[in-house]
Amino acid sequence: MSIKERFRQAISSAKNIVVTTHIYPDADGIGAQIALCLALRKLGKWVIGVNQKSLLQRYHYLDASNLVISAKEFQKNHGKKDIDLLIVTDTNYIARIGPEAEKAVARARNVLFIDHHPCPKEIAAIHCIDTTKAATSELVGEFITLLGVEFTPQIALPLYTGILVDTSSFRYPTVTGDTHLMVAKFMNAGVTPSDAYNLIYGTKKPDHIRLLGKILAQTKTNKSGSMAWISVYEKDLKEYKVDAEDTHAFINHLLVLDNIQLACMFRELPQNQLKISLRSTVDTIDAGAMAQALGGGGHNHSAAAILEGSIDDLLPATLEKLERMLLKK
Known part of the structure; x- marks a missing residue:
């Protein structure tokens, strides 16, 4: 059927x-x-x-x-x-x-x-x-x-x-x-x-652009440039008076980077949780499988996971896991 x-x-x-x-x-x-x-x-x-x-x-x-x-x-x-x-x-x-x-x-x-x-x-x-x-x-x-x-x-x-x-x-x-x-x-x-x-997506206030600029200015990549990530902290959302729902598209700005294969965004959630958003630019990198390995899910090119803990505590180990999956080692 x-x-x-x-x-x-x-x-x-x-x-x-x-x-x-x-x-x-x-x-x-x-x-x-x-x-x-x-x-x-x-x-x-x-x-x-x-x-x-x-x-x-x-x-x-x-x-x-x-x-x-x-x-x-x-x-x-x-x-x-x-x-x-x-x-x-x-x-x-x-x-x-x-x-x-x-x-x-x-x-x-x-x-x-x-x-x-x-x-x-x-x-x-x-x-x-x-x-x-x-x-x-x-x-x-x-x-x-x-x-x-x-x-x-x-x-x-x-x-x-x-x-x-x-x-x-x-x-x-x-x-x-x-x-x-x-x-x-x-x-x-x-x-x-x-x-x-x-x-x-709405029209944005100047503070939205200022927050985006601050976050993108702190973009980091691995050595090869195949993986890039940004972090969004609760304190910054409060300082710039930006709703967390209006940050979903921030990760898409990473997709224009040279050699990028996996874009990541780490966003603090209330109650000491962390949302990890993943975007893959190539068919050979399965963002959904990566998110599933972290306890979340999604599809090949867009996925997410929610972990217990803060960005600062979870970021190093999570990045290591993502890069190992990216390199399939």
């Missing part, structure tokens, strides 16, 4: 559907989630988006119909609702949706992962996983087309944004002609690329 047939079968037999995504959701997971909710509602399904926490303010414009709620709100208002199908976007591991969300949807009769990240073959055999797609939003675009639902501006914008962000503005090798054909459908539905870019 193809993944399209699997998707169609799961949808046809479900009346009440919950769509969720992973904790600390990005634009791809959220975009796929919102677009699916809108498309399935057009088919007459009872559908709602449920996440571990409410959407961050920066993503509210993607959810103009207020379809996505927190797990606590779902428990309060719909806790006794019979759920025929739980759709999980942009991850293929149920624990990644978060404990509150997992508890809220525990009674779902069926679960379907829709994702483009690598997974065990046993999971791929019964879910909708396609690792050739540039983003989960691209795959969801195909599924919505399969359902015969017309792309509206409200459906197309979240999907376009998901692909835009997950491919670092279409720069990863996973972007194909099919990706651009799908993007063309979104544009024909009313998405304007320049507007979509400005909405997700």
Whole structure:
């Protein structure tokens, strides 16, 4: 059975559907989630988006119909609702949706992962996983087309944004002609690329540029220049009054360096945690496998892991591990 047939079968037999995504959701997971909710509602399904926490303010414009709620709100208002199908976007591991969300949807009769990240073959055999797609939003675009639902501006914008962000503005090798054909459908539905870019990345205040300049000025590389890294400290975010969510794209500035194969960003999180973001520029360097080795995950060209501890404590050992994996020694 193809993944399209699997998707169609799961949808046809479900009346009440919950769509969720992973904790600390990005634009791809959220975009796929919102677009699916809108498309399935057009088919007459009872559908709602449920996440571990409410959407961050920066993503509210993607959810103009207020379809996505927190797990606590779902428990309060719909806790006794019979759920025929739980759709999980942009991850293929149920624990990644978060404990509150997992508890809220525990009674779902069926679960379907829709994702483009690598997974065990046993999971791929019964879910909708396609690792050739540039983003989960691209795959969801195909599924919505399969359902015969017309792309509206409200459906197309979240999907376009998901692909835009997950491919670092279409720069990863996973972007194909099919990706651009799908993007063309979104544009024909009313998405304007320049507007979509400005909405997700926003205009910046001078302090944002000053912080970026400070961080990039402290860029470090290994001897060969094949690996580069930057560090983002909580104290700097507070000093420059910059939201941590607005630092995601900082790592992409490293991708223009000569000889770069692996870009890394180390960002302090609250409660003594460290987020490590990885970007690979070549097919032979698997950022997802590297992140998995550190306890995280992702796909070939973009991945991340969260560790317990501070940048200063974890940086030396983590860099050593990354360089050993880069050199495969």
